[in-house]
Amino acid sequence: MSLPLIPAAKPIIGDDERAAVDRVLRSGMIAQGPEVKAFEAEFADQLVAGRQCVAVNSGTSGLHLGLLAAGIGPGDEVIVPSFTFAATGNSVALTGATPVFADIEPDFFCLDPASVRASITERTKAIMPVHLYGHPAAMVELRAIADEFSLLLFEDAAQAHGAQLNGAPVGSFGDFAMFSLYPTKNMTSGEGGMVACASDQIARNVRLLRNQGMETQYANELVGFNARMTDLHAAIGRVQLTKLAGWTEQRQTNAGLLDAGLGGLAGVTIPPVHDDAVHVYHQYTIRVAGDRNRIVQALREEHGVGSGVYYPIPNHRLPSLEKYAPGLDLPRTEEAAQQVISLPVHPSLTTGDLERIVAGVVAVVKAGS
Numbered sequence: 001m002s003l004p005l006i007p008a009a010k011p012i013i014g015d016d017e018r019a020a021v022d023r024v025l026r027s028g029m030i031a032q033g034p035e036v037k038a039f040e041a042e043f044a045d046q047l048v049a050g051r052q053c054v055a056v057n058s059g060t061s062g063l064h065l066g067l068l069a070a071g072i073g074p075g076d077e078v079i080v081p082s083f084t085f086a087a088t089g090n091s092v093a094l095t096g097a098t099p100v101f102a103d104i105e106p107d108f109f110c111l112d113p114a115s116v117r118a119s120i121t122e123r124t125k126a127i128m129p130v131h132l133y134g135h136p137a138a139m140v141e142l143r144a145i146a147d148e149f150s151l152l153l154f155e156d157a158a159q160a161h162g163a164q165l166n167g168a169p170v171g172s173f174g175d176f177a178m179f180s181l182y183p184t185k186n187m188t189s190g191e192g193g194m195v196a197c198a199s200d201q202i203a204r205n206v207r208l209l210r211n212q213g214m215e216t217q218y219a220n221e222l223v224g225f226n227a228r229m230t231d232l233h234a235a236i237g238r239v240q241l242t243k244l245a246g247w248t249e250q251r252q253t254n255a256g257l258l259d260a261g262l263g264g265l266a267g268v269t270i271p272p273v274h275d276d277a278v279h280v281y282h283q284y285t286i287r288v289a290g291d292r293n294r295i296v297q298a299l300r301e302e303h304g305v306g307s308g309v310y311y312p313i314p315n316h317r318l319p320s321l322e323k324y325a326p327g328l329d330l331p332r333t334e335e336a337a338q339q340v341i342s343l344p345v346h347p348s349l350t351t352g353d354l355e356r357i358v359a360g361v362v363a364v365v366k367a368g369s
C-alpha cells in the first residue's frame with residue numbers, strides 16, 4: 001500500500017492547547033479549580049443557551065451522574081436506543097434502573113418516537129435519546145410523549161456539540177444533557193464530559209455526586225463519587241471550545257463534498273438531514289447495500305481510506321446488556337447495524353483527501369455490483 005492512510009478520526013491538538021496545559025502546570029494547582037469553573041461557564045454560554053453546566057471526568061460519568069441526579073434508580077425503566085455506543089445503556093444499568101431498548105427511525109439513525117411510545121410501561125420514568133453521529137433526535141415529538149406520560153427527558157449529546165433543532169441547540173431540550181469530551185469527539189479535553197442541566201436542583205445534585213456528596217468540605221450530604229475534571233483537562237477544553245465553530249463548519253463543508261460525490265451512486269445512501277436540523281457530522285455515515293466487510297477492507301487496502309463501523313452489534317444483543325431485552329426484535333436497528341459505514345469527515349481532511357475518499361467509494365462499490 002503506497003497511499004498514506006486517511007484516518008477515520010484525527011484529534012487536533014495544537015500549540016495553544018500545549019501552552020494552556022503548561023500554564024496550569026506552572027500554577028501548581030492542577031486538580032479541579034478555576035479552569036474547570038471557567039470552562040463550565042464558557043461551555044454554557046457558547047453551546048447550550050446558558051444552561052448550567054457541570055464538568056466531569058468522562059461522558060459516561062456525566063450520563064451516570066445526570067441520571068442519578070434526576071432520581072433514576074432501581075425499579076425504574078429508561079427508554080434508550082439500542083443503536084448507539086454501549087455507554088448509553090450502561091449508564092442506565094449502573095443506576096440500578098432497567099434500560100429499555102427502542103428502535104430507530106430509518107433516516108437519521110435516532111430514536112423512533114412511535115417505538116418509544118410502544119415501549120412505555122407503568123415503570124417508565126424517562127426517555128434518553130442519542131443525537132447519533134451529530135444529528136439531533138426528534139426532540140419535539142419526544143418532548144410531547146414525555147409530557148403526555150409525565151416522563152423525564154434526557155439527551156445523550158456525546159456526539160453532537162453545536163447541533164441544532166428548530167434553531168435551538170441540542171442540550172437545551174432535556175432535563176439534562178451530556179456532552180463527551182473524548183479525543184475523537186468534535187472537541188476534546190483529553191477525557192471528560194459536560195452535563196448541561198435544566199434545573200438548579202439537578203445541577204446541584206450532579207455537583208454533589210461528582211465530589212463525594214460534599215458541597216461544604218467534610219460535610220458529606222450523600223454518597224458520591226470522585227468524578228471531578230482536572231484543571232489540566234479543562235484548560236485543553238477551553239482552547240478547543242474557541243475552535244469548535246470553525247471545525248464544525250469544516251465538517252459541514254466536507255460532508256457537502258462527500259454528498260456531492262456520492263449522492264447519485266447506486267448501492268449507497270448518503271446521510272439525510274432533517275429540514276429543521278443542523279447536523280454537525282461527528283460521523284458521516286452512509287448505508288451500503290453490498291458486502292460491507294469487503295467495502296471497508298477494499299477502501300483501506302486499495303485506496304488508503306480508513307473508515308469505521310458504528311455500531312456493528314446492537315446494544316440489546318451485547319453480552320453485557322442482552323439480559324435486559326430477552327427476545328427483543330428491533331428490525332431497523334439490525335438493518336442499520338449491518339449497513340452503516342462512517343467515512344472520514346474530520347476537519348483535517350484536504351480537498352485531495354476528500355477526492356480520494358469519493359473516488360475510492362465509487363470504485364469499490366461499483367466493483368461489487
Ligand SMILES: *Cc1c(COP(=O)(O)O)cnc(C)c1O
Nearest residue numbers: 058059060085087158180181182
Ligand atoms: C462517546 C460516547 C459516550 C461516552 O462518552 P465517554 O466520554 O467516552 O465516556 C456516550 N454516548 C455516546 C453516544 C458516545 O458516543
